[in-house]
Amino acid sequence: MARIVRVAAAQMGPIQRSAQRPETLxxxxxxxxxxxxxxxxxxxxxxxxxTTFFPRWLMDASEAGGYFEANMPNxxxxxFFDRARELAVGFYLGYAELTPDGHRFNTSIxxxxxxxVLAKYRKTHLPGTAEPRPGATIHQLEKRYFEYGxxxxxxxxxxxxxxxxxxxxxxxxxxxxxxxxxxxxxxGVELMVMGYNSAAYDPNGGSTEDAQLRTFxxxxxxxxxxxxxxxxxxxxxxxxxxDGYGLIGGSCIVDPNGIVVAQAKTxxxxxIVADCDLDACRQGREKxxxxxxxxxxxxxxxxxxxxxxxxxxxA
Amino acid sequence: MARIVRVAAAQMGPIQRSAQRPETLxxxxxxxxxxxxxxxxxxxxxxxxxTTFFPRWLMDASEAGGYFEANMPNxxxxxFFDRARELAVGFYLGYAELTPDGHRFNTSIxxxxxxxVLAKYRKTHLPGTAEPRPGATIHQLEKRYFEYGxxxxxxxxxxxxxxxxxxxxxxxxxxxxxxxxxxxxxxGVELMVMGYNSAAYDPNGGSTEDAQLRTFxxxxxxxxxxxxxxxxxxxxxxxxxxDGYGLIGGSCIVDPNGIVVAQAKTxxxxxIVADCDLDACRQGREKxxxxxxxxxxxxxxxxxxxxxxxxxxxA
Numbered sequence: 001m002a003r004i005v006r007v008a009a010a011q012m013g014p015i016q017r018s019a020q021r022p023e024t025l026x027x028x029x030x031x032x033x034x035x036x037x038x039x040x041x042x043x044x045x046x047x048x049x050x051t052t053f054f055p056r057w058l059m060d061a062s063e064a065g066g067y068f069e070a071n072m073p074n075x076x077x078x079x080f081f082d083r084a085r086e087l088a089v090g091f092y093l094g095y096a097e098l099t100p101d102g103h104r105f106n107t108s109i110x111x112x113x114x115x116x117v118l119a120k121y122r123k124t125h126l127p128g129t130a131e132p133r134p135g136a137t138i139h140q141l142e143k144r145y146f147e148y149g150x151x152x153x154x155x156x157x158x159x160x161x162x163x164x165x166x167x168x169x170x171x172x173x174x175x176x177x178x179x180x181x182x183x184x185x186x187x188g189v190e191l192m193v194m195g196y197n198s199a200a201y202d203p204n205g206g207s208t209e210d211a212q213l214r215t216f217x218x219x220x221x222x223x224x225x226x227x228x229x230x231x232x233x234x235x236x237x238x239x240x241x242x243d244g245y246g247l248i249g250g251s252c253i254v255d256p257n258g259i260v261v262a263q264a265k266t267x268x269x270x271x272i273v274a275d276c277d278l279d280a281c282r283q284g285r286e287k288x289x290x291x292x293x294x295x296x297x298x299x300x301x302x303x304x305x306x307x308x309x310x311x312x313x314x315a
Numbered sequence: 316m317a318r319i320v321r322v323a324a325a326q327m328g329p330i331q332r333s334a335q336r337p338e339t340l341x342x343x344x345x346x347x348x349x350x351x352x353x354x355x356x357x358x359x360x361x362x363x364x365x366t367t368f369f370p371r372w373l374m375d376a377s378e379a380g381g382y383f384e385a386n387m388p389n390x391x392x393x394x395f396f397d398r399a400r401e402l403a404v405g406f407y408l409g410y411a412e413l414t415p416d417g418h419r420f421n422t423s424i425x426x427x428x429x430x431x432v433l434a435k436y437r438k439t440h441l442p443g444t445a446e447p448r449p450g451a452t453i454h455q456l457e458k459r460y461f462e463y464g465x466x467x468x469x470x471x472x473x474x475x476x477x478x479x480x481x482x483x484x485x486x487x488x489x490x491x492x493x494x495x496x497x498x499x500x501x502x503g504v505e506l507m508v509m510g511y512n513s514a515a516y517d518p519n520g521g522s523t524e525d526a527q528l529r530t531f532x533x534x535x536x537x538x539x540x541x542x543x544x545x546x547x548x549x550x551x552x553x554x555x556x557x558d559g560y561g562l563i564g565g566s567c568i569v570d571p572n573g574i575v576v577a578q579a580k581t582x583x584x585x586x587i588v589a590d591c592d593l594d595a596c597r598q599g600r601e602k603x604x605x606x607x608x609x610x611x612x613x614x615x616x617x618x619x620x621x622x623x624x625x626x627x628x629x630a
Binding site: 124125126127148152153154155156157166173176177178179180181182183185186187188202204206208209213216217220221223224225227228257258259283285287288289290291292293294295296297299300301302303304305306307308309310311312314 | 502519574602607614629
């Protein structure tokens with residue numbers, strides 16, 4: 001019996017800093033309904049899907065605090081959770097998490113069709129800096145507003161209605177780090193889900209990267225890591241112009257061969273859908289990427305033993 | 316001062332089982348001369364460039380032994396080494412190595428413009444099986460004829476004429492393993508060089524992979540791992556129909572953005588050339604992939620602690 005689950009990515013257009021939550025929630029519910037109307041059983045929303053990408057701004061702790069959710073769900077998002085349960089559609093949602101003991105994370109959850117939170121992930125690879133770049137008016141301050149995720153990469157099972165795939169979550173920059181993908185690959189992941197906000201320019205102040213190149217990078221990383229880990233991958237962007245600063249689109253659904261089977265065409269709210277045959281993971285898993293047969297961890301020590309670059313000794 | 320080195324990939328068409336060494340050597344010298352005529356300072360030849368891809372055949376130890384080189388250089392290849400030195404062109408060469416104490420490896424060397432062997436690498440990720448597949452007439456028996464490489468991934472410096480890039484070698488299947496690339500990335504690699512023989516069909520007996528898909532996989536893995544490690548990458552195929560069994564082409568030169576800047580168009584002897592600006596590695600290295608700032612090895616333990624897949628516990 002084929003193990004097919006119909007999955008959607010719900011790309012979101014920009015959420016301006018002035019946006020009110022009910023307006024954002026209405027957009028998300030419309031995306032959910034659009035996906036459900038196409039038969040999707042699981043809908044992937046972006047990173048920090050409820051707010052503007054606030055780490056681009058330098059702000060005081062009090063203002064930044066307004067972007068965090070102390071509970072999930074909570075009254076401000078309940079209508080979204082309720083509609084998903086009515087539609088019997090699950091979802092991946094990214095949001096800024098404030099824990100009861102005051103820790104702040106860039107977080108995602110996967111929620112089942114009955115509203116149960118199946119798993120929570122906290123972003124490991126925070127890009128950017130803690131301090132603003134001198135003289136810059138635009139920043140990438142994730143290291144300022146968030147702590148490094150403490151969950152690691154713990155795979156989990158999707159619900160039986162989704163054919164119980166082994167699932168993994170990533171958030172934005174994580175998708176460029178093969179260590180993250182492999183950590184899930186080594187747990188047999190079949191369906192990787194991730195949301196992102198990726199600038200359409202170099203947020204670290206360079207001049208050599210434009211929207212086209214950065215969209216290419218985003219899709220390339222998703223394709224290749226899906227291939228090298230024999231997994232489906234679904235990535236959902238927040239896209240377009242947020243308060244004058246661009247975010248790339250390029251939301252996509254990629255098969256275990258690394259082939260893009262669906263891709264967003266706009267920088268706006270847009271649903272893409274694909275049927276993911278989980279058994280398509282087996283060709284890679286049992287042959288080229290049969291890890292048990294072919295990996296040689298005795299030669300991978302540097303991956304753990306050092307963080308940064310150590311140049312070879314001069315001859 | 317820009318750090319630009321002109322590099323070539325010398326794709327080779329098939330080498331039939333009946334081929335005589337002088338004929339093969341003449342082809343390699345012609346490729347070398349063609350690359351030198353285009354100003355290339357370093358030419359990348361394929362894996363097992365001196366012979367047919369013999370691991371596709373089941374043969375006895377005596378016959379297999381005929382494909383191995385007990386010394387490098389040796390009289391059967393000296394004319395190639397001599398011509399390279401005359402042209403002041405360096406090269407990467409793959410060959411089957413028999414050590415003085417009887418070990419057998421799938422090996423590559425990088426040779427400087429004066430004929431000095433700068434570094435040797437022995438293939439880590441041997442694909443295929445040690446035993447033939449029952450009933451099959453065609454095999455992938457690298458695990459039978461070779462031992463796993465014992466060199467690990469040791470980066471080295473190219474010569475000053477090449478602007479002294481930090482270099483790394485891979486062989487064929489290694490290029491699909493992000494652990495291998497990252498091991499070099501953590502040494503600051505700027506120029507990855509590799510040769511391959513990749514079947515145009517599934518050598519493990521499947522029916523879902525054709526030449527187009529396998530060429531896509533080869534280039535995708537090269538592009539993405541170059542991008543994720545901020546390095547130039549040059550990969551050279553042995554291509555075409557060897558004794559009735561196809562090998563893909565797709566030799567390519569990829570920049571640190573993962574963009575293919577040159578790609579072979581045939582399945583025959585063909586030289587491709589590109590100017591590699593080593594300073595182009597800096598954008599990635601200092602920003603997105605600043606490993607010291609962004610890697611989180613405390614969460615990468617699985618990469619070392621386990622070889623194969625360990626499924627998550629059932630909820």
